[in-house]
Amino acid sequence: MEQEQKSIFNFSFDENSKEHIKTIGQWAAINAILAFVGLILNIVQFVMLSRGVYRRATLFNFNLSPQNGFTLFVQALISVLLNVFLYNASVHLKKGVEGMNNEMLGKGFGMLRTYYKIYGIILIVALVLVVLGLLFLNTFRRY
Amino acid sequence: MDQLQDDFLSSENELRIDNETSGYLIETSKWAKFIALAFYIVTGIVIMVFLFYGSDISETYTRRRSFGSGRDVESAFFIGIVIALILIAVVVAVTYYFLLAFANKMQAGIATENIELVNNGLKSLKVHFIIIGILMIIGILVTLYNISNT
Numbered sequence: 001m002e003q004e005q006k007s008i009f010n011f012s013f014d015e016n017s018k019e020h021i022k023t024i025g026q027w028a029a030i031n032a033i034l035a036f037v038g039l040i041l042n043i044v045q046f047v048m049l050s051r052g053v054y055r056r057a058t059l060f061n062f063n064l065s066p067q068n069g070f071t072l073f074v075q076a077l078i079s080v081l082l083n084v085f086l087y088n089a090s091v092h093l094k095k096g097v098e099g100m101n102n103e104m105l106g107k108g109f110g111m112l113r114t115y116y117k118i119y120g121i122i123l124i125v126a127l128v129l130v131v132l133g134l135l136f137l138n139t140f141r142r143y
Numbered sequence: 144m145d146q147l148q149d150d151f152l153s154s155e156n157e158l159r160i161d162n163e164t165s166g167y168l169i170e171t172s173k174w175a176k177f178i179a180l181a182f183y184i185v186t187g188i189v190i191m192v193f194l195f196y197g198s199d200i201s202e203t204y205t206r207r208r209s210f211g212s213g214r215d216v217e218s219a220f221f222i223g224i225v226i227a228l229i230l231i232a233v234v235v236a237v238t239y240y241f242l243l244a245f246a247n248k249m250q251a252g253i254a255t256e257n258i259e260l261v262n263n264g265l266k267s268l269k270v271h272f273i274i275i276g277i278l279m280i281i282g283i284l285v286t287l288y289n290i291s292n293t
Contacts, residue, residue, distance in 0.1 A: 018158065020265035024269050024272055027275075028272055035279065038286065041283060045289060097158070109171065116171050117170070120174040
């Protein structure tokens with residue numbers, strides 16, 4: 001038991017780990033902010049399209065349809081949900097390392113875990129929907 | 144006992160990887176591994192589908208989009224799609240290689256209490272986040288180009 005407890009206390013982040021965690025925190029914050037910026041730009045683009053501002057097709061542009069509106073809504077919902085966790089994780093990780101605060105660092109890793117968990121679950125749902133969609137299309141084609 | 148007390152006191156001034164943190168890191172690694180593998184499999188399936196049905200897809204798409212008809216337009220479209228697919232495959236392979244490396248190294252590092260492996264895992268996650276950031280900047284620039292080019 002003593003040996004086990006000692007082992008836990010000896011396993012700590014070193015200076016290299018702290019540097020890596022700090023950079024992870026910085027880039028996680030940058031990525032979360034960029035995701036919000038990207039989302040706002042997509043909404044602006046959609047509004048411009050719906051008001052008929054676009055007169056000609058542009059690079060990688062999409063056709064305006066109710067499906068695009070729904071897709072954008074789902075994209076916004078997922079993006080906000082995911083990136084709030086990513087941003088909070090980055091804040092806690094940075095504070096944890098800079099203030100040498102174990103509790104804060106633990107919370108940061110906890111939020112990073114939640115971020116990847118939500119990401120994974122959304123991926124599973126998306127894959128299931130794609131497979132069901134393909135099966136439906138295949139069945140529909142036959143008739 | 145004294146040794147244990149000393150360890151406890153010194154551990155107060157350092158960032159420990161306690162049971163809670165290691166639990167979070169292991170769970171993060173499992174999800175990260177799943178995400179990386181899912182991306183690899185999906186990219187593989189998309190490439191396979193294109194290899195089998197590529198010519199049909201490009202023919203239907205060029206006709207629907209009224210890009211014109213004829214073998215030249217179709218083959219140009221086909222080559223464009225192949226280049227785009229190769230680019231996407233390379234980007235996915237590199238980006239998710241680092242996420243997978245993070246997952247593998249972190250799990251091994253936590254299991255063996257090896258800080259070098261944990262550091263390598265963190266380094267891989269750092270590179271993954273940097274690549275994602277750069278890709279997002281490129282995506283934002285493309286969207287800005289679309290908005291400004293009205």
